[in-house]
């Protein structure tokens with residue numbers, strides 16, 4: 001038996017947590033996707049994922065030419081003198097499997113730059129069978145599988161004019 005190393009679990013440990021009611025579906029219009037196999041209340045921690053922060057050189061010269069580039073997150077990289085440049089990080093665990101949704105994202109994420117972990121939490125109640133999606137931001141490198149739905153939404157809004165916009169504003 002290996003001897004236990006002397007660690008302060010409370011002070012040094014990063015609690016890892018993953019919600020258990022999840023399934024991976026292989027063949028969705030967005031590729032593989034993470035779905036809820038039971039209802040998930042708002043504010044539930046879905047996963048806490050460690051990140052591997054790549055040097056800007058490796059990100060640009062090596063990873064950007066590979067499939068892995070579709071899985072990395074923008075990440076600030078300190079350049080000294082309090083400066084930052086943007087590099088890429090590989091986020092292990094479910095962090096690399098959430099698909100993007102422009103309007104229906106139900107999972108948000110926060111980054112701990114010091115400990116290099118990303119925490120994912122539900123933004124609202126999630127129904128059984130719903131896909132868990134995050135937002136990748138505005139610059140997608142692929143055709144959004146929801147594009148037709150988004151177009152129909154935009155057209156309906158244009159048709160309904162101010163009324164739909166007002167209804168939305170009141171809801172906020």
Ligand SMILES: C[S@@+](CC[C@H](N)C(=O)[O-])C[C@H]1O[C@@H](n2cnc3c(N)ncnc32)[C@H](O)[C@@H]1O
Nearest residue numbers: 030031032070071096097098099100142144145
């Ligand atoms: C981080 S991976 C997500 C997991 C991926 N679906 C898989 O099967 O490994 C990002 C890739 O998923 C796909 N993807 C994610 N969101 C999408 C969307 N809204 N529409 C179409 N494809 C999407 C794209 O191919 C994108 O490059």
